[in-house]
Amino acid sequence: MRERVCVTGIGMITPIKPFQGMDEFWNALCSGEDVIKKMKPPMLKHDKEWLMASIDLSDFPNPVNPEDKLQFLVEKAFTMARDDAHLQGDQTTGLSLGTVLGNVLCKEKRLMEQKTYHRGYCLEKESLSYITSHLVSKYKVNGPGITVSTACASGTDAIGVAARKILAGKADCMIAGGVDVLSDFAITGFHAFQAITEEKVRPFDKNRSGLAFGEGAAFVVLESERCAVQRKAKIYGSFLGYASRADAHHMTGPHKEGRGLAHAITQALLQANLKPDEIDYINAHGTGTVYNDLMETKAIKKALGNAAYDIPISSTKSMLGHSFGAAGVIEAICCLLSMNTGTIPPTINFQERDPACDLDYVPNVARKHRVKVALSLSAGFGGQNSALVFGEL
Amino acid sequence: MGRLVLTGIGPLTPIGMGKKQFWDAILNGFSGIRKITKLPAFSECYGGEIGDINFDEYIPDKRFRRTADISRYTMLAVKLAIDDANPDSSSLENLGIIVSLTHGALNYTQSYHRLLITEGVESVSPIFFCDSILNASAGNTSICFGVHGPVHTLIGGKTIATKAILRAAQMIRAGAIDKSIIVSADELNELSFSCYSRLGLSPLSEGAGALFLENEHTMKGVFPYCYLSGIASRSNPSDLSLAFHTTMEKSLEMANLKTSDIDLVMAEPSLSDMIGRCLNTGNIPVGSIASLTGSAFSVTTMWDIIVSALIIKYGIAPSSIISKREKLPDEIRNIMICVTEREGVASTVILSKYP
Secondary structure (H helix, E strand, O other): OOOOEEEEEEEEEOOOOOOOOHHHHHHHHHOOOOOOEEEOOOOOOOOOOEEEOOOOHHHOOOOOOHHHHHHHHHHHHHHHHHHHHOOOOOOOEEEEEEOOOOOHHHHHHHHHOOOOOOOOOOOHHHOOOHHHHHHHHHOOOOOOEEEEOEOEOHHHHHHHHHHHHHHOOOOOEEEEEEEEOOOHHHHHHHHHOOOEOOOOOOOOEOOOOOEOEOOEEEEEEEEEHHHHHHOOOOOOEEEEEEEEEEOOOOOOOOOOOOHHHHHHHHHHHHHHOOOHHHOOEEEOOOOOOHHHHHHHHHHHHHHHHHHHHHOOEEOOHHHHOEOHHHHHHHHHHHHHHHHHHOEEOOEOOOOOEOOOOOOOOOEOOOEEOOOOEEEEEEEEOOOEEEEEEEEOO | OOOEEEEEEEEEEOOEEHHHHHHHHHHOOOOOEEEOOOOHHHOOOEEEOOOOOOHHHHOOOHHHOOOOHHHHHHHHHHHHHHHHHOOOHHHHOOEEEEEEEOOOOHHHHHHHHHHHHHHOHHHOOHHHHHHHOOOHHHHHHHHHHOOOOOEEEEEOOOOHHHHHHHHHHHHHHOOOOOEEEEEEEEOOOHHHHHHHHHOOOOOEEOEEEEEEEEEOOOOOOOOOOEEEEEEEEEEOOOOHHHHHHHHHHHHHHHHOOOHHHOOEEEOOHHHHHHHHHHHOOOOOOEEOOHHHHOEOOHHHHHHHHHHHHHHHHHOOOOOOOEEOHHHOOOOOOEEEEEEEEOOOEEEEEEEEOOO
16 A cells, blocks of 8 residues: 655744744634735845835844844744654654745845955855755754755645655655745845735735735655654644646746646646545635736636635735745645644635636635645746645545 | 666766767866856866857757856756657657756846846846746746656755756656656856855866656667666765765665676765775776866766766776776676765765666
8 A cells, every 4th residue: 555644743934923833823824914014125225115024033032143034944943843743763854945045145145245256255054055954964864855946836846845755765754844035136036027016915806916025934744654653643634645847838927827737736636536526725826916816716727627616715825925935835734724723714805806716715704614635736937836735634 | 667767868068068079078088177268257267167159059949048057058958868868759748857956047146136236126137037046947948848747946065966866766756757857057156166166176167967867668769878776865964974875775775786786986086985985895996077077066966977877888988087997897887976965965876787
């Protein structure tokens, strides 16, 4: 019989109740707490403000150097997940980390301050895979260590890659996560694409006008069912399927019919051996941009047919903003929490229905709903599309 | 499940582009290390550059004319590997691409920031931005060749090329894809050149290398260079030597080989002692392409793998890159490629002669 993979630990730091634990986070999210506000970017000397969801480090009891934010968040979320799973030392444990920008913040700061090569000092932290190397080294990770970068699908792919490592027998356990923090590079870049909204983030709404930035770090502990059962671990849910497919269409724009995402959903369900009407909840990529939300709606309908109209879909980015590499993992955790609490978080700021986006987006108010199977979707630059399926064990 | 065979290679290196130029340069001991021309601040320094290539001749699609060097290198190497493997177009349907890189498009990232600092927010270039993202070269490549399968980018140091092969092999074995292109690429940049030179890592270089990997049952009309008989990667932050030993054992076990079956090891010369200890011999021939090409991190590992495939295919062990050649057997059947990172990561790949 094929080995199964379970989720036995979760941990994350997001802009919503960042240091108050998972219950506080979930309650606030399901209450539709909106923490997105206009702010200046972290380092840029510019008067313009953009909508962002930021993690305020002053909320943390001990002082943290803002320059070490990424490393701080990643270690907090990593240890939260590891401690939640009560991992034991005798397992082969690996790490799979998804990130869009890696540790470019360090390099960016140097560039911003115009400390160019003439100053000639080398910062090890500038290495793009530094976070993974650091965690591997500090926490004595003895299994595979991988950094995955597939744009905004990075976190989702990090989980998929990790699960496959366990299924291939390369590790008993994998800690899979994603991280990215607010950076001037990303903010100004998306500004150049006119992808940032000037008002509320309204995924799937007729008047949606773009995304807002977020940040965070999130990890899940994936473990073979054999190991999890043997050590009587708490099981949040079972990993049932994963697929990643490319649009091969455009570097920054999604395929208008959602070809790649539909294909990824179909393949993930095939792997999970599930039919469309067995899905109880979809956590959408739902950025709030005109093109993404339309494409995503078409992809869901194409892959799931008529069943798509009966499945509750929500975009938690309406509250958390888009945290890039962390987004896929945060949203996977939201799927697991939905399964465990029987509550689906809402899509907030939803005012007017778009005739082209005609599915059930759980507008504004959370919903009580039994979730046995949940689907988490991600898409990103480069034509990346990924789908994860989780289920009750 | 059949063997995983290597049916196409795409080297883009400072000593030549394409397998013929590359192999001829190795046989003739041609070095690609010369004074740097691309980085004005380092014009007195030495490194391995990719010379002027008429990119449009190989990739005529106008959409890619302004892409970063790393994307161009990736696309060229992939084209070379696809042309070499010569698959029919239908067999590209369920193809994956795994890109491994160490630095990414640093030149575009730097240009982006320069514009931002000097001209302000409204002047930044969307092209510099989207091509600076870590998966840009993978995205461009999938668009260029119409690849709809999984397209992943893995980031890391020298071992990441082997992890990309491992990932591709796992996906093929799991049935997620039928075949995969694995490509490694990087570009020279002032910031990284400065940093690594100060750390004593030179000469540095740039380029790309691609492999076409498939199941022996799906290959059509080509005879493979070799097959992937063993592969393993391990991490042991407190004992690199142990990680190295474990990967060797695991890959040999997977290949069903003994240490005495290994005819040649491709690895950095600094690993010779560790290799000798792990294989229980000080006499094994060791080679590395880095002496001719310079070090391009994960790309150099990929070039070592490509050279190994050529050595197995042609049965010639070039003197320019191999020490202790007198210890080589008449026929080279198994080559082990070893690579380590100082954080305690070790990877081993074994390529074997296809029967």
